[in-house]
Amino acid sequence: MKKFMKFGLIGILNTLITIGSYMLFVYLGMNYIIANIIGYGIGVINSYYWNKNWVFQVSSNQRNIFVKFVVVNLITLVINTLALYILANYLDIHPYLAQIFATGFGLLINFFLNKKWTFEK
Numbered sequence: 225m226k227k228f229m230k231f232g233l234i235g236i237l238n239t240l241i242t243i244g245s246y247m248l249f250v251y252l253g254m255n256y257i258i259a260n261i262i263g264y265g266i267g268v269i270n271s272y273y274w275n276k277n278w279v280f281q282v283s284s285n286q287r288n289i290f291v292k293f294v295v296v297n298l299i300t301l302v303i304n305t306l307a308l309y310i311l312a313n314y315l316d317i318h319p320y321l322a323q324i325f326a327t328g329f330g331l332l333i334n335f336f337l338n339k340k341w342t343f344e345k
Contacts, residue, residue, distance in 0.1 A: 230279040232336050234271060238245055242267030258285040280343035298332060304330035 246263035250256050274291045276282050282289065304326045311322035 227279055228335060231338075232331070233277065233281060234274045235331060237274070238267045238271040241270050243258050263320065268294060271297075275338060276343065280339065280345075282343045282345065289342060293338065296337040300330045300334040305335055320338065 241267065242263045245266045246256075246261075249259035249262060251267050254262075272290060275293070307326035307329050308319070308322050311317045311325055312319045315322075317325070
């Protein structure tokens with residue numbers, strides 16, 4: 225449970241960094257799609273660093289850890305987007321509320337995959 229709480233804190237920090245960088249780039253005149261991609265990338269790098277060094281405390285310098293981490297985040301993004309679509313369009317849940325449920329589901333999937341595959345000891 226302690227790892228999951230740390231993971232959640234990093235998730236909050238990551239979200240703030242991702243949204244903050246997105247807003248900054250858009251404010252500076254960057255196209256919003258490009259700003260989103262770059263902001264997401266910055267968030268993934270931040271998340272990788274803190275999850276590797278603080279949450280899961282993996283001291284290994286395996287090169288494939290970052291690749292696994294990116295794959296897990298892409299899987300999570302797809303699952304989150306699919307859950308959001310189903311909840312909003314087929315179950316008629318308001319998109320804001322649907323995003324909360326989809327994010328919670330994605331958080332569990334992301335934590336489990338990172339714990340069992342990306343940062344396995």
